[in-house]
Amino acid sequence: MPREHRLLITGANGFVGTWLQRELETRRLQGGIDLTVLTAGHGATSVLMADVSDKHQAMELIDTSRPSAIIHLAAIAAPSDARKAPDRAWDVNFRGTMNLAYAAMELAPDACFIFAGSSEAYGASFIDKAGAPVDEDTALKPMGVYGATKAAADMLLGQLAYEGLKTIRFRPFNHTGPGQTDAYVVPAFAKQIAEIEAGLRSPTLSVGNLSGFRDFLDVRDVVRAYADAALADSGADVLGKAFNLSLGQPTQIRQILDLLVELSGLQVNVEIDPLRLRGSEVPTASGQNHAAFTAFGWKPKIELRNTLNDVLTEWRQRVQSR
Template sequence: MGLSEKTILITGEEGFAGRHLLDALKRLNSSMVSLKDQNGKRVDIRDKDLIRGRKRELEDIDIVYHLAARTAVNSSYESPHATYETNVLGTLNMLELCRLCDIDKIVYASSYVYGTPQYLPIDEKHITSPNNPYSKSKLLGEELCRSYHEDFGIKCIIFRPFNIYGPGQRADFLIPKIISSLSSGEVVVRDPEPKRDFVHITDMVDAYIKGGEYQGDFDIFNIGYGKSYSVKEIIEKIISIYGSNIKVGYEGERRKNEIMDCYADTAKARATLHWRPLISIDEGLQMMVGNQ
């Protein structure tokens, strides 16, 4: 059954990925349900009583896309309690909602949880060794999904995105930060060397949709482009597209527990979900710089 015949709830629908997923599901004519109170205010996913109070209204849902989370690595060090409370307790509450309302399936947005790579590219069998509070909180969420699947039969599809980018992303993320600096004539970042696997939001949303359609009971998928680029390479690509002389500076500051290179093995998602990334880094950057 396609998603056009499903009733769907997205948590984090006002966030970067959530907005794009919501628009895509509306184009598929899915029936969308919002987790808001009678005054139109978003319900706090950390509050189990508020969520339980919506039980009767939410019993017809087929799929929950659980995207709501605190996502910043730096702030997870500054506010670990808030990170764990939102990401772990919020996930637990959404799984409880699935259990109480007999919701068949949850699609969970996890994160990069592998720590320093033992080998490249990284497949789903790679040891998980998260090295910051944010990724540790997401791995705890995965374990909750596994537990609710084993104990209560809830179907759980877990995505481990590498570095998502695209239009509408917060300005404190790397690519939007670089692009927003172009008009000043100078780009300053901390460290030119770390390499990351960048996947465009359009491809990420396509994976979410295929995950919603997937008939498996429990599975985990890496989502990335399958190639890594350094911060320096990304800056050079953006400046080349922009077409002006831009001064580039580096602060010489390396993040705590920095991972110097990582990129995804997406063979499982390609084979099982029939998903593959379509937008190259050059195409994605061209679209973002062109929209400035």
């Protein structure tokens, strides 16, 4: 008989959580998996409601669901939102992770705790490495509130692994795809282009710093890694360890913009908006992905151009639906 999988997803209604649910449903329909997905979040479509920053609610969530694996996505996910509300970012991103981890150790000790961390945790180490891809042994030196909360939660889970928590820590690099809000760079460009096409704005794109290089992934590749880890019978060679999810080949933000404009066929002007500039910028952020490939056979599959085309197509639909 196949092993029963009861997967609890926190932050299930968010951008990544929505795609993860689709990935898991596809696998369930393909057959051969006894799979139950329990969704936790603030939206009406979630099966379970909980504020993970509240210890009692986190305990109740684990006690009610009794999962075989927890995929912890709940977070203040946009760095700009974390900067504006640092108290809430620390409450959700760090304390929420701590509450869930301790609840899992007490009430579901056999459950695998899969953590969606962030490459932002590396921070100044990207500068130290002078653009070379970082590996999982690279020091965590966050430079912003969001990165700091994720780094702290990452380190906490690494410590709790020595106390028996069955955890896998992922550090995904920049990922995008259809459904992402315009608080992020790719959909911010795509939204403006779609509005120009629809005649809703002048042919001028308002942008921030275009000189940086980032390691871009498709969200659908990222959720494959989460699903693989949640459904695997992970052993000591994986549990307690951290894994980058990255392409290993950074792309300049300017090239992202150029590709989107090329896909649109528009002639546009580009204008720097000081409000879109951040105080501290990392010139190049890139990561090695050898560990994730060795452990899970994971590697990115979706070409960047295809990702950008899908994002632009979705924003065209959003704009037209107005």
